[in-house]
Structure formats: structure tokens, C-alpha cells
Amino acid sequence: MHSQQARTASRAAVFLDRDDTLIECNGLPPAPPPAQPGDLVDPSLVRLLPGVLDGCRSLSGAGFDLVVVSNQGCIARGAATCETVEAVNERVRALLVDEFGRGLIRAVYFCPFHPRGRAGWLAQEHDWRKPSGGMLCAAAHELGVVLTRSWLIGDAARDIEAGISAGLRPERCLRVGGGVDFAAAAARVLAQA
Numbered sequence: 001m002h003s004q005q006a007r008t009a010s011r012a013a014v015f016l017d018r019d020d021t022l023i024e025c026n027g028l029p030p031a032p033p034p035a036q037p038g039d040l041v042d043p044s045l046v047r048l049l050p051g052v053l054d055g056c057r058s059l060s061g062a063g064f065d066l067v068v069v070s071n072q073g074c075i076a077r078g079a080a081t082c083e084t085v086e087a088v089n090e091r092v093r094a095l096l097v098d099e100f101g102r103g104l105i106r107a108v109y110f111c112p113f114h115p116r117g118r119a120g121w122l123a124q125e126h127d128w129r130k131p132s133g134g135m136l137c138a139a140a141h142e143l144g145v146v147l148t149r150s151w152l153i154g155d156a157a158r159d160i161e162a163g164i165s166a167g168l169r170p171e172r173c174l175r176v177g178g179g180v181d182f183a184a185a186a187a188r189v190l191a192q193a
């Protein structure tokens with residue numbers, strides 16, 4: 001039993017923020033209220049950012065599990081349903097495929113909670129909500145991922161904090177934006193893989 005667990009928990013992941021890391025959100029025209037700028041609630045608007053497809057193909061090809069971890073407080077704020085968010089996620093998965101059309105994303109985790117939400121029990125702080133590391137810890141447990149061998153790529157400080165909080169090495173939590181694009185982050189992971 002223990003040997004099986006040890007063998008299972010041997011994979012390394014690259015945890016990926018979704019919005020403005022994999023796909024463009026902040027640059028899109030805002031959806032009608034109660035959506036806020038940056039909420040992507042329409043699957044037809046999903047566009048991969050430059051370098052994301054090739055970067056994900058390279059990371060997957062190097063043996064990393066690609067796991068999306070995304071705050072979606074828009075659900076608690078009443079701007080989207082879980083089904084809407086899942087439809088957007090499915091569109092992301094459909095775009096992130098290898099040259100044979102096989103999906104590159106092993107799993108998608110999203111956090112529907114928001115402390116200033118209005119949707120009943122979702123209106124609360126939660127360990128899954130970045131900058132907490134709950135989503136990464138849950139994914140590691142469920143997928144057999146070793147956090148100390150894993151990486152994170154995100155565009156916000158809370159992404160980096162979530163990775164460190166979950167137990168990733170700080171130097172393996174990479175922030176894109178401000179001149180550092182996804183391709184550069186992926187190359188940095190691959191250079192140390």
C-alpha cells in the first residue's frame with residue numbers, strides 16, 4: 001500500500017492560472033453587470049494568449065501534468081454559474097491540445113467562493129481561494145503530484161502566494177506579465193526540468 005502510494009505520488013505538475021495567464025480577460029470588453037472587468041463568462045470569447053499553446057505542449061512533452069487552478073469568485077458574486085465557468089474551462093481544454101488533438105490539461109480546479117459574494121453559502125472566504133493554497137493541495141492529493149517538484153505560472157501576486165502557501169519552492173512560482181510572457185516562463189521550467 002505504501003509503495004503504491006509512493007509510486008503514485010511521484011509526478012510533477014505545472015499549476016496554471018487561467019485568466020490572463022492562459023487566456024486574455026482584462027483586455028476584453030466588460031460583460032454586463034453584475035460581471036466585473038476581468039470576468040470571462042462567455043466561452044466564445046476564449047482566446048489563448050501568445051506562446052501558451054506551444055508552451056503547454058512543451059511542458060506536457062517534458063512529462064509535467066498541467067493543472068489549471070482558477071479563482072472564479074464571479075460565481076459567488078452572481079455574475080456566472082458553475083455551468084458557465086465550466087463551459088469556459090471546456091473551451092480552454094479544447095484549445096490546448098497536442099498535434100494529434102489530445103488534451104494537454106490533466107485537470108481544472110476552480111474556486112467559486114468570494115467573501116463579498118451574494119450567492120448564499122458561496123459568499124465566504126475559503127481555503128481554495130488564492131492566495132491560499134487549497135486548490136493546489138487538493139490537486140496534489142487527488143492526482144498524485146509532488147508539490148516540492150512542481151511549478152506554478154500565474155499573472156498575479158496571489159498566484160505566487162498560493163504556490164508558496166501550498167509548499168512549492170518560491171523560485172518555482174513564476175509570474176507572467178510585465179514583459180515576461182508564457183513562453184519565457186515555460187522555457188525557464190524546461191531549463192531546470
Ligand SMILES: [Mg+2]
Nearest residue numbers: 017019020155
Ligand atoms: Mg490571472
